[in-house]
Amino acid sequence: MFIAPPPVPRDIPLPLPADPTVLEIANVAVFVAHILFVNLLVGGALLTLAFQIRGLRDPRYDALARTIAATTTVNKSLAVVLGVAPLLVVSVLYTMHFYTANALTGTAWILLVPTIAIVFLLLYAHHYTWDRLATRRRLHIGILAAAVALLLFVPLVFVANVNLMTFPERWTEVHGFWSAVTLPNVLPRYLHFLTASVVATSLAGVGYLGRRPLAEAKLGAAEVRKIFYNVALVASLAQFLVGPLVLFTAPSRPLHVSVLGVIVLGVVLAMPAVVLLWREAARPAPRLSPLPWIAILLGATVVCMASGRHMYRGVALAAHRERVRVATEQWADDSRQAAYDLELARARSAAGTSPGEVAFRTNCAGCHAVDRKLVGPSLREIAGIYAGKPDGIVVWARAPGKKRPDAPQMPPFASVGDATLAAIADYMLATGGVEKR
């Protein structure tokens, strides 16, 4: 397939605020913190919806759904606020690449703002009407379903953007957000994120809700753990199907050995975690004790995957960023040279021209010509009105009024200064009055 040559734009000609390596490491760290709460938010909303629907037949699940929904208030606020730092770092580190992806998917990108605000308001509405809508369960679930449907749009926009920013050679192919979604690797990465969200949330469920019996749901602690371990196991197994899909659909050029190494390490770490999960899910009364091990192993997997993803981007863009850097330096040099040339040319051409004419050209020539009306009257007409009274022009130009029905009001030129205005007035009378005399 023919791939277009990548555009090489020039960067902002200001230095980075810190060493790029420091920024890269900071980026992975803040991103992992952000994505953890995003996972809990998205996974929590999905599980709440699933459990509440199941709760229509089995009320215990409705109560379980309610305890998960109660965690949303904290998760959603931290997901947003922790996301600001990665946004900041990526914007500084990959300014051209990130902003380009934003612009090309601009409509969806800006719709994130009202979409997320509406999702959060719907989630509050759902949370605070649990008792009031007790007799109208379907309406109550409908509010959550609407929130979840909108919420699922949000990660898709982010995945499409971070994917697009990595491949400059694709930038000229994209026409709007949906065409960015159809680029290879976007949908697999999106699915990968969704399953990861369910794994993270159900493990948090084991640790947070599986410690004591859930009286309002009439569920024993072991029963709660069993439910969450089961969900975590199914979602983890799904990860082993989606994961390879992500890898195989990724454009292969940036899959450097070091990148693959980190990703394989992540997979290797995840394997014992899944075995542990499997063993607990198979027990009639799963224990809490293996959870820290599972969490540590999967946490390490997440760090590996986030680093691998980041390294992948680094490899993918290394050559392109170098070309951008060279183009930017070239631009700065050209700019300095052009400024110097202009200075020289100005000094040469100013010789022989009256200061009044120079000032007239910069300030007045847009609206006034010698012998025809442009926006305002011609110099002939002006010279006719003010013949012998150059001061009249100065007074008028400081604060003009509205005199002519066929022309807009002239803006004030007090800022030009009286001395220059007087020079302009002399030039106007000399030039406009030539024929009359």
Place this chain on the structure above:
Amino acid sequence: MDLPIFHLDWLNDRVLIGVIAVLHVLVNHALAVGGIPLVVWLERRGMQTRDPYWDDLAYRLLRVFFIVTTTVGALTGVGIWLSAALVNPYAIGSLLRVFFWAWLTEWVVFVTEVSLILAYFLTWKRWTGERKRRHLRLGVGLAVASWLTMAIIVSILGFMMDPGSWAERRTLLSGFANPMYLPQLALRTPLAMLMAGAAALVVVAVTEPRGSERRAAAIGSVSRWLLAWLAPCVGGASLYIRAVPREMRGNLPTALLTQELARWAEGASWALAATACFVAAIAAWGALAPARVRGWALVFPAVALVVMVGMFERVREFVRKPYAIAGYMYSNGVRVEDYPLLRRDGVLAHATYRTARGPSARPDVEEGREVFLVACSRCHTSDGVNGLRGHMVRLYGADQPWDPDLVATYVGSMHAARPYMPPFPGNDAELRSLAAWLATLRLEPAPVDGAQIAGVRLAASATPPTLLASP
């Protein structure tokens, strides 16, 4: 720096940022920076008087403030980032490089603020009795964090109006301590307190039953709060106005209203002053005879402050024109020092992208439209809000064809007559193309799609030479 150009040809890109930013300022100032101190003040009152009403009122106010700030407030805050990256990536990208560490510090304070408001709100009903005093301290910490987030961002807003010594030194500290900083902070702090009081009056008007003793007591307290902050606010405003750089003051009349209405500016200033006095009168009324204050009078201060803050932000954004960063970058995103190069070669010669479009019968008009996107589209649309067609009609009328030569001369020197306009950045050929395109707007105004709809193609001049060599 050159990017695919996001453009909203009907709404106007600036309106997009303006709506998001003003909404954020309203929520942040009224419900967080001012709102939290008001809630803490009422909570403390409840502890001192042992009257459970004050605690209950404080909690109900906080619940409204909490729901709005953690949804609309938080998302419009992020929205300023997202929209600025689309509308003026050159300016925000440059500011980010200068203020990165300030913004990262801001983020740490911001995380603290969110954690504290979650704790403050969610523990209200649980931390009672012995632990109430600790809960109040939590509120004080939250109020400090809310104020700090504003105190940091205001420095960046001040920088955009007057970078001060940064122009020579180019360091974070020289940018942070810009001349506009403290005056603006001195205005915004008491203003936020006033806005919180106005918002609380609305909540009281809606939730407290008419004629009740509770309603009167609440109105009385909030009115005293308003009165206390009025004088500092007037003082801050006068400090601020005096700090606006001289060369920017000329823009004030247009900034207050619009170009056509600029001569009414003095009247508008008096109307603003009268409104402020009227708000003060309502506060006095509420403090002296709280039982007799009418419903409309409780809502009026909030409406008036929304209008005034909206205008304040518009004026602040407008008076810094023609610059995005005073003296360094024009509002079209072009650095002042890059003008000689662009004037010589043209803006398109140095643009990597063109909008992806089919071939055209008139290449000059086509080029003119691309010049419009690069040079004008950050502030203007073709025929929407602040549309060029409308400006052309006002200058030349709609019934005669527009002479491209006249238009080119006008656009080339318009910055002299309109001090808020940046000079045209392109060369003379581009000026003629732009004029040719502008002249077509009279009878054939066609919307100009941005890159988010049309996509981009590589400009011929930006194609790598190795590829040009192959057939």
